[in-house]
């Protein structure tokens with residue numbers, strides 16, 4: 001966009017423009033996202049000058065109607081909130097919890113223990129955001145920051161197929177940035193501005209937002225540094241979501257008690273950037289094969305819980321998981337009959353029936369693969385209804 005160029009700001013000449021772009025600040029939006037203190041730090045500019053430039057940038061965006069003014073009436077905020085985009089989760093249950101879907105201009109934090117479905121949710125939303133507006137999407141693309149090397153294009157393909165979308169097109173609209181360390185993770189976000197704009201990014205995923213920081217800053221002594229750096233990342237993400245009007249999802253693996261990493265669990269992690277920017281916290285919990293999602297902190301949602309499930313289509317309604325189970329059971333039950341005719345002379349088909357059933361169900365039993373990554377303590381403190389001990393329901 002022509003009027004977002006740095007030199008469209010009065011008083012910003014070629015020298016300042018170069019200084020800023022050398023430091024990774026490419027347009028007026030970036031100035032707001034980074035803020036005066038950081039701008040001064042990274043360009044070596046006087047703090048006063050940086051403040052003036054950032055204020056000018058803010059005014060420029062307010063004049064252009066791209067961001068809200070400092071002082072606004074409640075009705076203006078209400079109007080503004082009506083224009084916030086929502087991305088459906090593709091399920092009735094989670095859409096009910098989110099009151100329609102994930103919001104733009106907001107950061108949604110999803111936390112829970114290993115295998116609870118955070119990554120599956122992130123994959124599902126990366127497909128859903130691409131749906132048309134009539135179908136509950138935003139016709140936008142995705143910036144997926146993968147810090148744990150768990151982004152799987154195959155999952156995207158099956159989720160897209162399950163939603164009757166062209167998998168190739170869906171893959172093309174997901175820009176994956178693999179972050180190798182926490183500094184790299186921050187850098188990716190700092191440089192994301194032009195990518196977001198050029199590609200009409202409507203969803204930014206940080207999966208996991210916290211993992212690298214946690215791995216690099218071990219021990220009590222480093223806790224405050226870690227928190228400070230993590231806060232920087234989360235604030236940046238939150239400001240980008242607000243400035244570029246896109247949704248942001250940050251995942252956070254927590255152990256049995258979810259309160260340790262962001263302080264008080266009832267408070268938003270990123271803090272509120274401005275009055276109308278909200279941060280949502282969702283807690284995912286395993287309950288046998290099903291999953292429970294709880295809205296933990298929201299300025300306007302009631303604190304409630306819904307049950308969802310995981311499947312080929314990503315996050316799914318629990319009824320759909322049951323339908324699938326029934327289908328599989330039917331198929332499995334029929335199998336021995338067919339077998340019986342073909343193999344009748346050699347094998348006693350009837351005796352084998354229960355075994356066939358069990359094999360057919362095996363792929364649905366999960367979490368075993370992930371178990372070794374987790375402290376023994378965590379495993380033993382997880383709900384009694386752990387995946388493996390769950391009896392297979394008929």
Ligand SMILES: Nc1ncnc2c1ncn2[C@@H]1O[C@H](COP(=O)(O)OP(=O)(O)OP(=O)(O)O)[C@@H](O)[C@H]1O
Pocket residue numbers: 112113114115116117118119120121150253310311312313364365366367370
């Ligand atoms: N194709 C699929 N069909 C059904 N379930 C699946 C499929 N792929 C993965 N799952 C389930 O998703 C669960 C893993 O979820 P996910 O990877 O989202 O967990 P996570 O919360 O991101 O965990 P971590 O904290 O370790 O990253 C497993 O229980 C697995 O069975």
Ligand SMILES: [Mg+2]
Pocket residue numbers: 118119120150207
């Ligand atoms: Mg994950």
